[in-house]
Amino acid sequence: MPLNWKEVPQLPKAEGRIEAIDLARGLAIGLMIISHAVSGLVGIRNVPDWGMVPVHFLTKFSSSLFILVFGIALAVAFLSHTQSDDWPKRRLKLWLRAVEVWFWYKALLVIEMLPFYPPSDIVDALLYGRFAIWVEILGFYAIALLWVPLVLPLWARAPLWSRLATIGVLIALTVWLQSLTFGGNDILKALLVDHEDHYTWGQISRAPMILVGLLIGEALLRCYFEPATRRRLVLILLGLGALMVAGFYGLAFASGDVHAAMLAVANNVGKHPPGLAFMLFSLGGALVLLAFALAGGAKAAKALMPLTIVGSNALMAFIFHIVMIFLVLRFLWEGEGMYTYPQALGVGGLLILGAAGWIWVTRWMARHR
Template sequence: MAIAWKETPQLPKAEGRIDAIDLARGIAIGLMIVSHSVSGLVGIRNVPDWGMVPIHFLTKFSSSLFIVVFGIALAVAFLSHTQSGDWPKRRLKLWLRAVEVWFWYKALLIVEMLPFNTPSEIVDALLYGRFGIWVEILGFYAIALLWVPLMLPLWARAPLWSRLATIGVLTALTIWLQSLTFGGNDILKALLVDHEDHYTWGQVSRAPLILVGLLIGEALLRCYFEPAMRRRLVLTLLGLGALMVGGFYALALASGDVYAAMRAVANNVGKHPPGLEFMLFSLGGALVLLALALAGGAKAAKAAKVLLPLTIVGSDALKAFIFHIVMIFLVLRFLWEGEGVYSYPQALGVGGLLILGAAAWIWVIRWMNAHR
């Protein structure tokens, strides 16, 4: 089938909730919870070699998968409505969600910093004078939810070639902006294109991942409910993901030390700001995991009982995020003074329990709301 470069999105409505998207998002959150449990309770410097590679190495799929699925969910739930009369109401819903996410970002920032920061340092972070570490992804989503609703109607009317060109232009713009000093304003640079001294996520540097998610979401709406077309989409995502991961290993081989390259990724080298090797591995692995989540469709996502907690967690990402941050930093680190107390295997176990706990909490809240 020839690619219609001048075609604008012509999207069908989703036939109910797509559980495979929840599963993919749940996998991303699950990897994030494991990573945060280890870094929050043990510390990266104390992770044994066998934990860095392969375990902590593989958790690097999380951030790219989370942002790509964010774009997919926007395409599925909102893109087809941008030309309809109820779009202003749906746009307002996204902006109200931005306010909700921003509130929890600031509240959880206090929780994260409470054990080891002074009140003045916490206030400085609340006023964007500095950044935290583990909750900064929420700050990214809060800002993204402000500009994405303004962009979606334009994206829905744009031909395919211009959507692809936008991704390329934003990537090139990120590289150029990274070379600028922003007049010494490191906070602004971090908010726009990441900064090596701040563990936050740039809106411009991460926008291409959101837009890639929009493209995949458009394809998903067209293909998901047709088994043959879904298989074609799955194979395409698998192929692209494998090609990117292969590109990472090709660069690692060229450097002469593959293990050192893997360990560098596990240590977040190239994550902030995004580097080529890190992004090849992280985004490539994210596409592979996404393809696997989509492969079986809704029935497989429901039938695989071992994956059900991840699907539940992915169905309400904000609640899952709140739960694991409160448990790690308020309960385990602050109230129980647990930093440095846990061994690496114990921290992994805590991460697994927190995934199950988050799923249980979400399920209980839904049960209570259904029986009021």
């Protein structure tokens, strides 16, 4: 079928829950939990070389996959309803979710900073005078959930060419804004387009990934329940992801030191603000993982059930692992620096299982009340 550049989204309703989306999100969260367990309990500076590459090199797929799936889930659950009479209720649901995420962002910020920062620094972070590290992704989602519901109805009416052009314009805008000083207001710059001194996520700089996720979500609704078309979508995502990863290695070979380039990515060089090499590897790997999750479908989701359960309630999984790492292990048990690197990896694995178990138990309790 030829590509129609003037086509607007024509979305069928999903035939039940698409468990592959939960699996993809669970893969992202699982990689994030492993990364946070190690950085929170051991510290990146204490990770052995064999741990940085490949382990922490591969965990860089997490953030891009998480944001992509955010966009995909929005398309699947909300985009087709933007022209219906119940859209105001659904929009309000997203805004209330933003308030919930923002509350937990601030609560977990206190938990993260509590062991090692004085109260004045914590209050400063609560008032957006500075940023934490590990919980900042929640702050990004809380703000994104405020503007995304305003964009979705426009996106649903826009022709394909304008949706693609919007993504390109936002990328160009990010590059231009990165060159500005924002009058010395580093906090504002960090919130909009990232800042090298703050480990937070810019709304404009990350918006293109959300919008790409919307495009993938639209394609997914059309293709997922038809095996032949789903295979084509999987191959397209796999090919694009492999091409981007190959682009990263092309840059690495050109630099003359491939291992150094890989180590730089493992150390988050190019993550804040987003750099070309980091994004090629992170987004490319995210597309590959997404393709495998979609290819596996319900069978893979069942085989990897703990990850699927974790992905089905990302907020609860996030809360669980931050509380366990920073409140229980670091603060109450004074465990920072007490774990070897392999032990921290083991803790990360147990936290994935623990988060899945906690989500399952709370659902079981809710059903039997």
